Amino acid sequence: MTAEDAVQKFLEWMATEKRASPLTIEAYRADLARFLSFMAEHLDGLPDMAGLARISLRDFRAWLAQEQARATASRQRQSTPDRAARTRARRVSAVRSFFRYLARRQGVENPAVALLATPRSKKPLPRPLSVTDAKAVPEDIASLAHTPMAQQRDGALFLLLYGCGLRISEALNLNIADLGTLASSGVLRIRGKGNKERLVPVLPAVRQALEVWRTQHPSPQPEEPMFPGVRGGRLQAGVAQKAMREWRALAGLPDHVTPHALRHSFATHLMEGGADLRVIQELLGHASLSTTQRYTLADEARLLDVWSRAHPRAQKTAQPREGTRD
Known part of the structure; x- marks a missing residue:
């Protein structure tokens, strides 16, 4: 051989x-x-x-x-x-x-x-959107679509990404048949990395958007992709990424605002709301808890940044108050 x-x-x-x-x-x-x-x-x-x-x-x-x-x-x-x-x-x-x-x-x-030694690299911390920007994404991106079908599709897709913390590939691999578990139990069966499956609960607002989108779907047969392209077939990730690039340019947001940033936003906003780290791990489908713990570090970095900008004693140069000695 x-x-x-x-x-x-x-x-x-x-x-x-x-x-x-x-x-x-x-x-x-x-x-x-x-x-x-x-x-x-x-x-x-x-x-x-x-x-x-x-x-x-x-x-x-x-x-x-x-x-x-x-x-x-x-x-x-x-x-x-x-x-x-x-x-x-x-x-x-x-x-x-x-x-x-x-x-x-x-x-x-x-x-x-x-x-053989492995080259070391510093893993970047997740960079989520603000709550306001994340909530605005689905409606704003949908408004930029060129057809009514694309508007309904993009609104449901981006709401699903933020509402459930899915990878873009996981969302685009869903078929209409996958809505069956959503109707019966309120969860979606997601196939993630390594073809591993997990159950993800779906918020009422996301569920409603998906149900509305199904009624507008050009071919709502069970075997059809949940998010088709304008010309048929499964929507490509590049199309969704391009739509978000156009929106972030109009919104004046930085380059790290991508569909995957909505997954980071989902996890970060849950953590800020007090969600347990193990629960977030299960929802994201992380094999290792250490991967999920990056969101803890990101939250600590955010708190430190707020403290350094807001606390009076954190200022590098303090101006003397009127009526006091230098």
Whole structure:
């Protein structure tokens, strides 16, 4: 078996047994192709299965050094240094996962890969919208749509994103048939990352908007997508993102205001209202509580910012009051 064959089998295993998303599969495919391309040049030939087991820690570090050099050379095209570090960390994760697969399924062990350090990156804190802006999103974006159908659809979609904290992909993957559980129990069955399912309660305002939208749906058959495009088929995420870009430009809001920011807003506003962290974890479908805890840090950062701007003793320079000595 060649190294390319092993990569293909690994990706098939990721898709079938690990239920990795198509985006993850394609990212790992590209990452491993870069890795093998480097090793083919670095080792004067593409390693076979035995050669993969002989790759040394020095070889792995040479690959990481090249990745670092490429990131430095293209720094101007990167959004932030942290994004470049996250990309390199993902590539290390792809290589580690590949070699774990080789050890468990193909009998090819390489202990050096366990010693490979992961590039560290600082995870950005969630940046939610204000309550006022988040509540305005569905109606305002709907008013920008060019057809009555798109207006009804966009209003229901963006209200669902904020009202239930869904990822844009989760909302767009819903079908009309999924409204069945909503009618009977007031919840939606959501398929999230890794095809994992969770039940999400739906607020009365969101439920009403979805029911109204169903009556306006151009083809409300159970197998049809809940949010179709103007020309039929499932609405693409890029269309929803473009609609929000147009709205935020008119509203004078920053670039981080995206459909995903509505998910951050959902979690942050629940936390500010006193919701339990475990409940928010379940509603968002986070596998790890540490992911949800970022909203705690974001709330602390917001409180610190309010304190630093509002408290009299937090001012850097204080003007003496009239009638007092300097």
